Amino acid sequence: MPHATKSKPETRTKDEKGRDRPPTIFDPNWTWSNPSSWPLSIRFLPVGVAIIAIGLATYFPSVFGNPYGRLMVDNSCVGTFNYTFQIAAAKRHAENLATHDWEIGTAGQAILELISPQKAVFSANPFPNGKVPYNLIKMDEALLYVFENVRIWSEGETIVSNNYSVSDPASLGVSAVMIGQIWHGWAQAADEQKRYLLEKAPRHANGAISHRVEVAELWSDAVFMFPPFLAYYGVAMGDEGAVREAFRQVGLYRDVLMITDGDRKGLWRHIVGPSETADDGAWSTGNGWAAYGMARVRATLVGWEKGRDMMREEVAKLDKWMLENILGAMRTDDHESGLLRNYLADNSWFGETAGTTLLTASAYRLIMFMEPGAERDKILRWADRKRRAVVQHVDEDGVARPAVHSLKHDQREPFEGINPEGESFLLLMGAAWRDCVCAGVCTVGP
Numbered sequence: 001m002p003h004a005t006k007s008k009p010e011t012r013t014k015d016e017k018g019r020d021r022p023p024t025i026f027d028p029n030w031t032w033s034n035p036s037s038w039p040l041s042i043r044f045l046p047v048g049v050a051i052i053a054i055g056l057a058t059y060f061p062s063v064f065g066n067p068y069g070r071l072m073v074d075n076s077c078v079g080t081f082n083y084t085f086q087i088a089a090a091k092r093h094a095e096n097l098a099t100h101d102w103e104i105g106t107a108g109q110a111i112l113e114l115i116s117p118q119k120a121v122f123s124a125n126p127f128p129n130g131k132v133p134y135n136l137i138k139m140d141e142a143l144l145y146v147f148e149n150v151r152i153w154s155e156g157e158t159i160v161s162n163n164y165s166v167s168d169p170a171s172l173g174v175s176a177v178m179i180g181q182i183w184h185g186w187a188q189a190a191d192e193q194k195r196y197l198l199e200k201a202p203r204h205a206n207g208a209i210s211h212r213v214e215v216a217e218l219w220s221d222a223v224f225m226f227p228p229f230l231a232y233y234g235v236a237m238g239d240e241g242a243v244r245e246a247f248r249q250v251g252l253y254r255d256v257l258m259i260t261d262g263d264r265k266g267l268w269r270h271i272v273g274p275s276e277t278a279d280d281g282a283w284s285t286g287n288g289w290a291a292y293g294m295a296r297v298r299a300t301l302v303g304w305e306k307g308r309d310m311m312r313e314e315v316a317k318l319d320k321w322m323l324e325n326i327l328g329a330m331r332t333d334d335h336e337s338g339l340l341r342n343y344l345a346d347n348s349w350f351g352e353t354a355g356t357t358l359l360t361a362s363a364y365r366l367i368m369f370m371e372p373g374a375e376r377d378k379i380l381r382w383a384d385r386k387r388r389a390v391v392q393h394v395d396e397d398g399v400a401r402p403a404v405h406s407l408k409h410d411q412r413e414p415f416e417g418i419n420p421e422g423e424s425f426l427l428l429m430g431a432a433w434r435d436c437v438c439a440g441v442c443t444v445g446p
């Protein structure tokens, strides 16, 4: 209460020899009416407030509002892009509903591609000076999200503990490598995760790393979860063996899961293995996991200066494998909703948004890898049609429906709740389309 001090005669600002003394932080006799008596803590209060405000704005950019369909990062094409659906709301669902390790890993990647595209592997220069990009002061929103939502298993063999799945914890791996630039524990967790994958995890007869812990079983899902991590880790650590293994694993998965003939040619089976979960169907979301996982590995190889020349053949193969998969999805696209069926090439299944969204995102990434020409145009027109079909099924609250139940892929009814991974796929699709438009390859028109 400054007024209470007013009645006391002011003597303290002179020292014992009568000289003016600058006010100190602890001077109890300052008054509001006499600015020269203000202690330093008051004089510099506006500076403190400004620093806190800048800090908040830096760490929580979403506080400052998201107009319809836009995220407004800056004034560039990317920053002002109109995604044409409630992408900010979808992002909130992706963040809030992700509970399993792969859901958080996927949301983290999606937010990175959406908000910090210059740091994602699809950027023109994902490894500036050959290094993993990082900010000393401001952690990227995507990394902060993962950092806050994951407690790493510091004494364990994988990033987080998972008794069922080998590959799901690895979906956090790229984020772990990036966060590891600042927090050593995360770098160690990434090391352990890589060692577990390469040295301990069960393997299929052909050497493919199992998706599951208990039995050697290959799921198309795994191609999104661990090869992109192995490739990214390899570039970050200068571990060429890990980069090559990432590519080899994709090929081993394809050898087992890809369907070579009939009307499902080019599509991937969902699960091959000895247990009752085996699933010969071409699950739409599973094909999306495989295609987008291949795109991430491919982009990592090309973003790595050394890999660009050395791994030309591998890159060409990944392009071919993505193309055969997307063409397979295009051939089986026959549901009246415009959405792909939950199991492709099986007309007993409903059309749904999750798999359609991830395959559309994959198609946009593939388009960016292709040379101009009739085939690219055909895929581009298809991707635009599927994107518009998805957008028509996203409500004002950013929820895509109908969607498969992500934990019960063969449930005959669409999920009544919100599919958490499906909301992340919306962000991946938005980012992939935006990158294609901003590169001048895709257009925004109808």
Ligand SMILES: *[C@@H]1O[C@H](CO)[C@@H](O)[C@H](O)[C@H]1NC(C)=O
Pocket (backbone or CB within 6 Å): 067, 068, 069, 070, 082, 083, 084
């Ligand atoms: C974004 O695009 C949609 C669909 O084209 C349009 O309805 C909406 O008005 C646009 N939003 C803004 C902020 O420009």
Ligand SMILES: *[C@@H]1O[C@H](CO)[C@@H](O)[C@H](O)[C@H]1NC(C)=O
Pocket (backbone or CB within 6 Å): 161, 162, 163
């Ligand atoms: C894995 O199994 C061990 C031993 O049964 C258990 O203590 C641990 O909580 C399990 N971890 C998870 C993530 O379920």
